[in-house]
Amino acid sequence: MFLQRLGTISHFRNIGKLNSREQYIRTVHNAFTPSTIHLPTIYALATPAAQKSAIAVIRISGSSSRYIYHRLTRRKKDPTPRMMxxxxxxxxxxxxxxKNLLDQSLVSLxxxxxxxxxxDTLELYIHGGTAVAQSVLESIGKLNDRSNNINIRYAEAGxxxxxxxxxxxxxxxxxxxxRDLIDAETESQRNSVLCSFNGSNKKLFENWRKQLVNNEAQLTAVIDFGDDNDIDSxxxxxxxxxxxxxxxxxxDIEDFVTRVDRANLLQRGLKLALIGEPNVGKSSLLNILAKDDVSIVSNIPGTTRDTIDRVIDLDGYxxxxxxxxxxxxxxxxxIEQIGIERATLKGERSDVCVIVVDASKGGITDPKIIDLVNSETFKEKPLAIVLNKIDLLDSERIDIIMDHLKNTFKGRGAVLPVSCNTGEGIxxxxxxxxxxxxxxxxxxxQNSAITVSQRIREILHNDVLYGLDAFLMSKKLGNDLVMASEDLKYAIDGIGKITGSYVGVEEVLGVVFSTFCVGK
Structure with a gap:
């Protein structure tokens, strides 16, 4: 009887060990099994399409990546991981x-x-001819075989x-x-997106959320246990x-939003208007800064009759x-009056205004320009006063004109002497x-520019700050703790929407990924 009982105990112990082992295997399997395993294997050209180049890169991702490798290379063994x-x-x-050879390629799994x-991701580094890339892409697409549970399709954007x-x-x-790093056109734009790319913004948002959750937890404790005598006091x-x-x-959040709004100027491009009388050298100055003949230049006053916009990478901006x-x-x-109206409008809508003055005319400025600079729309606008054609005057005369301009424009901006003819002062x-x-x-x-998407800016304004404002108003009006707690939850959920941890994120995924290129 004792041995029989001992055998029964041993039997159940073995079952327990098996169950524990099975549970361990399942845990490990789940940890290494992507949540997207049920989705089709996707492939796309990761380099620009319809362009000749030395190399084109085809990216493949999904459970059939190894299958595609075996079928294209006709090899039975997997390639060595992370080796070309x-x-x-x-x-x-x-x-x-x-033996229908497509190309000779470097492959990496x-x-x-x-x-x-x-x-599992497979990358093919093929020759960059259009026909080569097309033939390899077509061959991958033909490997789709739904009848054998092999689901392969071309990737969507992002x-x-x-x-x-x-x-x-x-x-x-x-x-x-x-995405913003890929879209960056200048050095300042590249620098401004690094906080998002390297995870700095993520850490900041997580810290905000942690503080909000801690505050909400304290309110919840009061709500749930407020009748307790020890807590009531x-x-x-x-x-x-x-x-x-x-x-x-x-x-802290308002300061962050202010920095983001300011840095957005770098992303869309700073609008700079060149304002001045006819024939003072505005077009010559633009051509020098653009390092190109953007505007027609002549000695005839009024050569430029309309506004001319040109996007320039100026020292990374x-x-x-x-x-x-x-x-x-x-x-x-x-016609000239219409041009003047448009020039005035451009000046009003610009972020920065550069007033160009002719040194050979003694720095005399038309009253219409002075009135424009002193108007309400120009009150907070950054200004720079450029004294052009200084090569025609001696240094003493230039100093006198510069002092005159400082008084004329009431010290609103720096007076900078230049010569578009010689390049001096540029x-x-x-x-x-x-x-x-x-x-x-x-x-x-100490502070670099911070750029985030329009989606994040809207959530910070409409959800996070709104929830905090509503909470503070609830406290001020003496509303109950339950309502105040709900206001904090609204702000917490807002940060969840930003990072993607908030359930219901499917509605924003389309917005986020639709602007990517296909191979990304």
Missing amino acids: MLRNLYKPTKDNLT FPGPQSFTGE EFSKRAFQNQKFDLTEVEGI DNYKIFSNVESSARILKK KVIFCDTAGIRGNTDDE EILVTELIQTFKDMALIDD
């Missing part, structure tokens, strides 16, 4: 006897989950990054940082501490320069403009 292997690529046939998407997000390789802020103190924390957090018609008050020319002018751009974007030695 030289392989012939063939058109896949049923018998694999016909990145097994999941240690890959960009978290899935789908590789979407898979990475779904497999928790990135949050939405990092994904959008990747501290209710007001807890509510006040949460209010103080919320105010500090609100200020995207600047939309606008050359305008000369402004003067005494003209009866109808480098100093560019340095002054760059510093103005940095001041506008709140960039200094």
